[in-house]
Amino acid sequence: MENKRTRGLYRIPYLLWILLFVIVPILLVLYYSFFDIEGNFSFINYQKFFTPVYLKMTLSSFWYAFLITAISLLVAYPTAYLLTKTRHKQLWLLLIIVPSWINLLLKAYAFIGIFGTYGAANSFLKIIGIGSRQILFTDFSFVFVSVYIFIPFMILPIFNALNELNPTFIDAASDLGASKWTTFRRVIFPLTIDGVKSGCQVTFIPALSLFMLTRLIAGNRVITLGTSIEQHFLVTQDWGMGSTIAVFLIIIMVLIMVVTGTGKRGV
Amino acid sequence: MNKLVRFFLFIAIVSAVLLYAISSLNASQGYSGGNTVTVFNWGDYIDPDLIKKFEKETRIKVIYETFDSNEAMMTKIEQGGTNYDIAVPSEYMIDKMRHEDLLLPLDHSKLPNLKHIDKRFMDLPFDPENKYSIPYFWGTVGIVYNPKMLHGKEITSWNDLWDPDLKNEILLTDGAREVIGMGLNSLGYSLNDTNKQHLIEAKEKLDKLTPNIKAIVGDEIKMLLANQEASVGLVWSGDASEIMSENEDLDYVVPEEGSNLWFDNMVIPKTAKNVEAAHKFINFMLDPKVAAQNTDYVGYSTPNKGALKYMPKEVVEDERFYPSPELTEKLEVYENLGKKNLAYYNELFLQFKMHRK
Known part of the structure; x- marks a missing residue:
């Protein structure tokens, strides 16, 4: 009896937190989404969401988030793998994590300088004979900077999964005659799939709602759902429409969590 | 622990x-x-x-x-x-x-x-x-441009911006009323126009400007123009004077069709x-x-x-920043158009941003 009561007490902070900072805000967002710009109850925002403008925006958000996640994964997996092979693993890992402590905006401003017409990237292109190109305000720069920002979040879970991998499995695979590629495909990758999944989740979900970078690096040539939410809340003051987009984002995120959910162990 | x-x-x-x-x-x-x-x-x-x-x-x-x-x-x-x-x-x-x-x-x-x-x-x-x-x-809203980068070309009106020679050279300030207003002004409509037909016309005209637009940005526009990242920019007059004090090649003009006067x-x-x-x-x-x-x-x-x-x-005595009474006549102060019209301006602005080259 005593034990049960203390356990109940321990649960209070957690439950309060979830209630105040997760459940109530989501309900509020849902509530606001049913009001039009003049404060009347209506479903007009939901109708508006299914017009070509917002559907196109959703698709392009998905496309960019997909690109960012895929490229991050392609870079992060080999990096994490190499990291586990180095002697001072923790030091190398720290070096990769440190840039993520720097403010996002500062990094974005630095990239404006690097990618600008007279920036370092263009000077380099000139030296190797390609000549000056427009890099800033293109799809390329947007995806590149986003990948740069998300990579530490992709590397960490993959690194942990690889690090926990029992090396005797690999020995066993090679003893049984598997080639290196087969070992990777049949043993290493399946055993680290949980790390890959959580890495993809922490990249894809925030990438869907990126907004500052779309202006700073892509010059508003890329419009994502995040940009649109920001606009509706701060500029148009159409909280209803902003909330409606947020509702769809939440639904999409939950779907992604379910689809990539790890089942056995949870995330 | x-x-x-x-x-x-x-x-x-x-x-x-x-x-x-x-x-x-x-x-x-x-x-x-x-x-x-x-x-x-x-x-x-x-x-x-x-x-x-x-x-x-x-x-x-x-x-x-x-x-x-x-x-x-x-x-x-x-x-x-x-x-x-x-x-x-x-x-x-x-x-x-x-x-x-x-x-x-x-x-x-x-x-x-x-x-x-x-x-x-x-x-x-x-x-x-x-x-x-x-x-x-x-102040006013107008165009900052770099005559050197434009090989001596002069800009005096909004419609000059649609020149195909300006491909990828224009930076816009990220403001719905300023950008849609530029479209309205270039067609000779009022900055406070709420006629849907006129607004759609303005948006369609702006869509044609897309090839010339390099980016739509916030306060960074000052730094970008001063660094000659682009040769033309839609800015507020104060930003213009700041940019011009950093880079003397640049000039500011209040377009002849008229523009916005703000306080x-x-x-x-x-x-x-x-x-x-x-x-x-x-x-x-x-x-x-x-x-x-x-x-x-x-x-x-x-x-x-x-x-x-x-x-x-x-x-x-600089007429670019203390405009003559004749030009002041043509300038319009923004009116409060109400939430609904403002939302429509923003909706069009969003569509304009999403219009790809």
């Missing part, structure tokens, strides 16, 4: 020491007792030396916070929980805030320096008799805690010498007639 406890203890001690240091610093400067005035202004819109001067003269500590759009500012004041004593909204926003009962009436007897303000800028339709607001700066004004929001200090602050900023120094720093045009004689002649 022990480590964790030590870690938290360490943080707690450091914070306590810092808190103590701040409070003793404030006390040594005579700022005890909460005699403060909280100013909510646009970024980089006041000479910081003047804040120090005000603090020294009045012993009132200034807490300075910034916003980057009228709408964001109003949202913050509307929601409450803030205690701004002074805010600096643009004219159409004052009309809106006045109607939503977010402003306190000003006591003109506490503002003796008000007499220095040019009569031209007093008693305007957005705030009859200046009951709630005092003009802070005014930023000091108001006291309903949430103010120290109305007395707020009046002192407004009066201080109206002092001709202070206004002249501030204008020199900020670069926008001052409504303070008294300040003009403390300013360099070439600035006061």
Whole structure:
């Protein structure tokens, strides 16, 4: 009896937190989404969401988030793998994590300088004979900077999964005659799939709602759902429409969590 | 566990020491007792030396916070929980805030320096008799361009921007009314047009400009234009003068079809805690010498007639920033179009942004 009561007490902070900072805000967002710009109850925002403008925006958000996640994964997996092979693993890992402590905006401003017409990237292109190109305000720069920002979040879970991998499995695979590629495909990758999944989740979900970078690096040539939410809340003051987009984002995120959910162990 | 406890203890001690240091610093400067005035202004819109001067003269500590759009500012004041004593909204926003009962009436007897303000800028339709607001700066919207990068080509009108030679050369300010307004002006319509047909026409005309547009950006536009990242930019006049002081090759023009004339004004929001200090602050900023120094720093045009004689002649006579009465005739002040029309402007602006080359 005593034990049960203390356990109940321990649960209070957690439950309060979830209630105040997760459940109530989501309900509020849902509530606001049913009001039009003049404060009347209506479903007009939901109708508006299914017009070509917002559907196109959703698709392009998905496309960019997909690109960012895929490229991050392609870079992060080999990096994490190499990291586990180095002697001072923790030091190398720290070096990769440190840039993520720097403010996002500062990094974005630095990239404006690097990618600008007279920036370092263009000077380099000139030296190797390609000549000056427009890099800033293109799809390329947007995806590149986003990948740069998300990579530490992709590397960490993959690194942990690889690090926990029992090396005797690999020995066993090679003893049984598997080639290196087969070992990777049949043993290493399946055993680290949980790390890959959580890495993809922490990249894809925030990438869907990126907004500052779309202006700073892509010059508003890329419009994502995040940009649109920001606009509706701060500029148009159409909280209803902003909330409606947020509702769809939440639904999409939950779907992604379910689809990539790890089942056995949870995330 | 022990480590964790030590870690938290360490943080707690450091914070306590810092808190103590701040409070003793404030006390040594005579700022005890909460005699403060909280100013909510646009970024980089006041000479910081003047804040120090005000603090020294009045012993009132200034807490300075910034916003980057009228709408964001109003949202913050509307929601409450803030205690701004002074805010600096643009004219159409004052009309809106006045109607939503977010402003306190000003006591003109506490503002003796008000007499220095040019009569031209007093008693305007957005705030009859200046009951709630005092003009802070005014200016226009126009085009900054680099004649050198354009090989001597001159820009005099909005329609010049549609020139195919300007491919990928234009930067726009990220503002729905400014950009849609440019489309409206280029077609000869009013900046306050709410006729849907006209607005759609303007948006379609803007879509044709897409190949010439390099990016739609915020405050970065100043840095980008000064660094010659692009040769043409749609900007506010004050930004223009700042850009031009950094890069002398650039020139500013108010297009001949007409453009926007705007005012930023000091108001006291309903949430103010120290109305007395707020009046002192407004009066201080109206002092001709202070206004002249501030204008020199900020670069926008001052409504303070008294300040003009403390300013360099070439600035006061520069028609690009103090336009002639003939051009002023063609300039329009934004009206508050109401939420619904504004939402429509923004909707079109969003569609325009999504229009790909």
